[in-house]
Amino acid sequence: MAAKDKHALWPSEAAVSDVVGRLIEFWGFKRNMGRVWAILYLSPEPMSADDLRQALRLSSGAVSMTLSELARWGVVRKVWVQGERRDFFTAEVQLWRMISRVFNEREKAEIGYAIEAFDEALASLEKLRSSPDPKTRARAELQHQRIKQLADLARLGRDLLDALVSTAKLDAEPLVRFLLGASRSTTPRAP
Amino acid sequence: MAAKDKHALWPSEAAVSDVVGRLIEFWGFKRNMGRVWAILYLSPEPMSADDLRQALRLSSGAVSMTLSELARWGVVRKVWVQGERRDFFTAEVQLWRMISRVFNEREKAEIGYAIEAFDEALASLEKLRSSPDPKTRARAELQHQRIKQLADLARLGRDLLDALVSTAKLDAEPLVRFLLGASRSTTPRAP
DNA sequence: GATAAGTTTCAAAACAATTTGAAGTATGTG
DNA sequence: CACATACTTCAAATTGTTTTGAAACTTATC
Numbered sequence: 001m002a003a004k005d006k007h008a009l010w011p012s013e014a015a016v017s018d019v020v021g022r023l024i025e026f027w028g029f030k031r032n033m034g035r036v037w038a039i040l041y042l043s044p045e046p047m048s049a050d051d052l053r054q055a056l057r058l059s060s061g062a063v064s065m066t067l068s069e070l071a072r073w074g075v076v077r078k079v080w081v082q083g084e085r086r087d088f089f090t091a092e093v094q095l096w097r098m099i100s101r102v103f104n105e106r107e108k109a110e111i112g113y114a115i116e117a118f119d120e121a122l123a124s125l126e127k128l129r130s131s132p133d134p135k136t137r138a139r140a141e142l143q144h145q146r147i148k149q150l151a152d153l154a155r156l157g158r159d160l161l162d163a164l165v166s167t168a169k170l171d172a173e174p175l176v177r178f179l180l181g182a183s184r185s186t187t188p189r190a191p
Numbered sequence: 192m193a194a195k196d197k198h199a200l201w202p203s204e205a206a207v208s209d210v211v212g213r214l215i216e217f218w219g220f221k222r223n224m225g226r227v228w229a230i231l232y233l234s235p236e237p238m239s240a241d242d243l244r245q246a247l248r249l250s251s252g253a254v255s256m257t258l259s260e261l262a263r264w265g266v267v268r269k270v271w272v273q274g275e276r277r278d279f280f281t282a283e284v285q286l287w288r289m290i291s292r293v294f295n296e297r298e299k300a301e302i303g304y305a306i307e308a309f310d311e312a313l314a315s316l317e318k319l320r321s322s323p324d325p326k327t328r329a330r331a332e333l334q335h336q337r338i339k340q341l342a343d344l345a346r347l348g349r350d351l352l353d354a355l356v357s358t359a360k361l362d363a364e365p366l367v368r369f370l371l372g373a374s375r376s377t378t379p380r381a382p
Numbered sequence: 383g384a385t386a387a388g389t390t391t392c393a394a395a396a397c398a399a400t401t402t403g404a405a406g407t408a409t410g411t412g
Numbered sequence: 413c414a415c416a417t418a419c420t421t422c423a424a425a426t427t428g429t430t431t432t433g434a435a436a437c438t439t440a441t442c
Contacts, residue, residue, distance in 0.1 A: 010319075012312040012334055016341070019308040026301055028217065030430070042334050049389075059432045064390055085440065086388055093337070095344050110217055117210040121203040128201075143203055143233050146284070150207070153286050156367055163371055176347055180354055221400075240419075250402045255420055276410065277418055 009055055013042050017056070028106075032058065032066045037075055037091050046079045046088035074101050100168030103161050111158045118151035200246055204233050208247070219297075223249065223257045228266055228282050237270045237279035265292050291359035294352050302349045309342035 009017070017038035024034030039055055040047060047055075053063045067089060070076035075098045081088045092098050125147070128140035164172055200208070208229035215225030230246055231238060238246075244254045258280060261267035266289045272279045283289050316338070319331035355363055 010330075010334070011315045012338065015308055015312045015315070016338060019305050020341075023301065023305050026219065028219065032430085042337055044330055044333050060389080061391075061433065062431055065431090068390085093340075095340060110214065114210050114214050117206055121206045124202045124206070139201075139235055142235050143201075146233055147203065147207055149284075149286060150211075153364075156364060159371055160367060173344075173347060176351060180350055223400085251419080252403070252421075253401055256401090259420085 007055075009039075013039060013055075016042060030066070030069070032056070032062060033070055033073075036063070036066050037070055040076060040089055040091035041093060043091075046081055046090045048084075048086050048088050050086070052089075073105075074098075094171070096168040096172045100165040100172065103168075104165045108158060108161055108165075111154055111161070115151060115154045115158065118147055118154060121147050122151065198246075200230075204230060204246075207233060221257070221260070223247070223253060224261055224264075227254070227257050228261055231267060231280055231282035232284060234281075237272055237281045239275075239277050239279050241277070243280075264296075265289075287359040287363045291356040291363065294359075295356045299349060299352055299356075302345055302352070306342060306345045306349065309338055309345060312338050313342065 017035040020038040021031040021034035024037075025031040035056055036052055039052060049060065049063045049067060052058070052067075053060055056063075058066070067076060071078065075092045076089050077092065079088050079090050122144060125140050125144050128136055129144060131137050131140065164176075208226040211229040211232075212222040212225035215228075216222040226247055227243055230243060240251065240254045240258060243249070243258075244251055247254075249257070258267060262269065266283045267280050268283065270279050270281050313335060316331050316335045319327055320335060322328050322331065355367075
């Protein structure tokens with residue numbers, strides 16, 4: 001007979017879960033992941049699957065799947081609540097930790113795969129660079145040069161992610177702010 | 192009677208267009224945009240819509256739509272070819288220019304919208320922060336604090352994008368490399 | 383170990399995005 | 413101007429993704 005807290009969402013909760021949902025979807029995750037995370041993030045106490053189901057009007061299946069996906073990303077945690085039988089959940093509140101985890105697992109994998117592919121493409125061009133046919137040779141030369149650009153860019157991206165991630169373990173904000181300061185002296189900007 | 196160049200794609204072309212397609216899709220665009228751009232990027236001469244249709248086995252409609260979308264993003268350009276009736280296309284080859292354009296138009300819009308929404312949510316909490324009910328007050332306080340975090344993060348992201356974009360007009364690589372150098376001295380990394 | 387509360391799974395349904403191809407439009411050519 | 417070529421549009425079809433809800437499963441409790 002616990003308080004069957006109908007508690008309609010506050011405007012702030014509705015708005016934030018909506019916006020985070022969109023942002024996260026834009027980012028390549030499912031919208032519900034963002035919505036669920038946001039609700040947990042704004043909740044003073046841990047919430048049960050059923051609380052979430054009511055708050056967001058999702059099916060129980062959807063809640064279950066969303067929560068386990070969020071758990072796999074380490075952005076939501078199961079917590080033990082005193083004398084309660086069902087599971088309760090809380091959101092990771094260290095924003096940078098979350099972000100760096102995603103960067104590290106998802107973006108880096110994607111980039112890594114691309115780098116490999118570019119390198120293989122470069123290798124496959126090697127033979128053609130000394131083709132007898134001058135047309136072929138020229139084409140191979142151009143492609144080599146361009147693919148190299150792509151590969152270099154990909155590596156640059158990887159290094160940037162690495163730098164963020166390795167800092168963000170605690171909190172990257174100071175680093176980023178510092179970088180921005182540094183960049184300003186390199187390239188002046190409008191106010 | 193122009194050379195009806197059947198020209199099957201080279202392995203390098205196939206591989207790169209595939210990988211760029213995936214990357215771009217991951218990034219939130221349509222896969223074909225990446226594939227088409229990549230083919231153009233690797234082509235020594237401008238290509239016609241029909242060349243692309245053959246190279247990638249797309250329908251004429253798909254090619255047309257993809258090209259116009261790419262053109263809207265400014266990453267593909269129509270070029271005038273001497274004595275040819277149909278349109279020819281080339282890829283933007285300045286990678287940083289492309290990227291900064293996308294950052295500037297797409298990511299910044301998205302972030303801007305989120306920032307607005309967070310700020311509105313904060314405003315809507317103001318009344319509740321002085322509610323007579325202590326429970327309500329505490330909840331409002333917590334949410335205020337958390338949403339502030341989100342808003343700050345969003346602003347940080349926006350500033351970072353700004354810095355990149357305003358530099359990248361020419362070529363951001365030096366800036367990024369510089370930043371990486373700077374970060375290394377702030378936070379030592381494994382080799 | 384029977385029951386009940388809670389959770390997970392998964393096939394089917396709903397929904398969303400992309401692609402096709404044929405009809406329509408525009409433009410240059412004889 | 414009539415024709416042919418190139419390009420665009422768009423409704424329908426295809427393909428892909430997300431959500432549902434009911435059945436299967438787990439686990440705590442009596």
